[in-house]
Amino acid sequence: MSRPAFARLPVTLDLPRLLQALAAIDEDAWRSHFNADYFSGEWSGVALISALDARTELSPGRGEPVHRAAWQHDQRWSRALQDLPLDIVSARLLRLGPGGRIHEHRDYDLDGPDADLRLHIPLLSPPDVDFWLDGQRVPMQAGECWFLDLARAHRVANRDTSARVHLVLDCRPSAWLAQMIAQGLPDTPAPELSDSALQRFQRRLAEDAALSAELQALQDPQIFISRTLALAAEQGLEFSREELRAAMRNGRRQWNEQWSH
Missing domain, CATH: 2.60.120.330 (B-lactam Antibiotic, Isopenicillin N Synthase; Chain)
Structure with a gap:
């Protein structure tokens, strides 16, 4: 279980x-x-x-x-x-x-x-x-x-x-x-439910193909991070550079692990 x-x-x-x-x-x-x-x-x-x-x-x-x-x-x-x-x-x-x-x-x-x-x-x-x-x-x-x-x-x-x-x-x-x-x-005790600003931005990326393509085209990680933070701020969503880096690390690890099983 x-x-x-x-x-x-x-x-x-x-x-x-x-x-x-x-x-x-x-x-x-x-x-x-x-x-x-x-x-x-x-x-x-x-x-x-x-x-x-x-x-x-x-x-x-x-x-x-x-x-x-x-x-x-x-x-x-x-x-x-x-x-x-x-x-x-x-x-x-x-x-x-x-x-x-x-x-x-x-x-x-x-x-x-x-x-x-x-x-x-x-x-x-x-x-x-x-x-x-x-x-x-x-x-x-x-x-x-x-x-x-x-x-x-x-x-x-x-x-x-x-x-x-x-x-x-x-x-x-x-x-x-x-x-x-x-x-x-x-x-x-029952928990409270909520999404972080980063999670809400990720959902918007999934719904906006043009926005997603713009970020995917950025090869330099630092430029990608800066542009992501700027785009999120334009939509009233604020999260830190460190939070984004952590999400990128988690994403890379999950991507690698799916091929190791």
């Missing part, structure tokens, strides 16, 4: 303890996210658990999970999660600053039946943060635990004046976790 796009797990977490541990993190411990092409503003993190062979502590890897300094020096992290029988291979704090944006992308390493499952636990969750997954706004609240299928397209915008911080866990699939996802689905 295919996985849902998201589900709020029916588990209880000790949010006060997690917030105490978060407050104890030194500001110097936060590191900028390694996917620099995927965000604007401030997107930073602190590794709690990561692979031994990871290029940076925030980067993915295939080696043995290692407890990093923040996890080792503060037992509140492990105690807050001790009632969840999870096989955690990665644990990170991810902070998106005020005005920050994570541009639309997919985490292809999470695709497939044997891939790790990603859980998001919002610790600081201001009201004006939009987390869009598969065209749906996921209404996550502080202290909840959500499974998110981030192999699907997703983006985040922090329109608030304070930071958003999530505890993000990558876990090996298990019968217990599959059961929690299934049990959580009936009570998962």
